[in-house]
Amino acid sequence: MLKKLFRSIDRVFLFVEEWSLFATVCIALVTAMANVVLRKTTSDYSLYWSDEVVRKVIYFSTYIGCVAAIRSRSLVRIDALPQMLPFLKKPLTLFSHLAVLVFSTCMIYLGSQMTLMMYQDEYALTATLQVPEWLLYAVLPLMGVMMFFRTIITMYEDWTGLNDITGGC
Known part of the structure; x- marks a missing residue:
């Protein structure tokens, strides 16, 4: 029962991670390339907002990438000491794992507080795109929740010796 629940959570998270990262990086790539082409081929046209798009994509991909790193067991951790001892x-x-759980709990709490604060400020908009800042801050609690559950799944795999829940990474 628990294994089936973890597998379902993993599939949903995997879909969100892969497609959101794919879509945002494609948007940033196309935007940056279009801006470079416009700047080099014309002297009158430039996408003044392309730098902001790229910065926001880096922000997004960093946080969602942390969740993906837990699944592939490539999050930063103490590695040399266990090899020697x-x-x-x-x-x-x-x-x-416990440190990641504490961190993700802090991200859920503090990210929710910051998102709510930005949501209540009607003037909190990005500089050039004029997108409400709360949409960008909402990534923090989302990432915290996803990290928390990914870590619980990873701990379960470690304790039971099962690595086939998330595909045997």
């Missing part, structure tokens, strides 16, 4: 592998892995 193998008996420390399990305690340090547990410490790493």
Whole structure:
């Protein structure tokens, strides 16, 4: 039952991660390329907002990329010490997971507070695109929730020895 629930959560998160990262990076790439082409081929036209789009995509992809890093077990962690002293592998892995859970909980709480604060400020808009800032801050609690559940799934896999829940990364 728990394994089936984790598999369902994993599929939904994987879909959100892959497609949102793909779409945003494509938008940034096309925008940046169009701006470069316009600047080099004409002297009158430029996309003044392209730099902001690229910055916001980097912001988004950094946070959602953290969630993807947990799935592939490539999030930054203590790695050299367990190789030298193998008996420390399990305690340090547990410490790493607990640190990510604490971090993700902070991101949920603080990100929600910041999103709410930006939502209540009707003048909080991005500089050139005039997009409400709360939409960008909403990535923080979303990322926190996704990191929390991904970490729980990873801990379950570590404790049970099952690696087929998320595809055996």
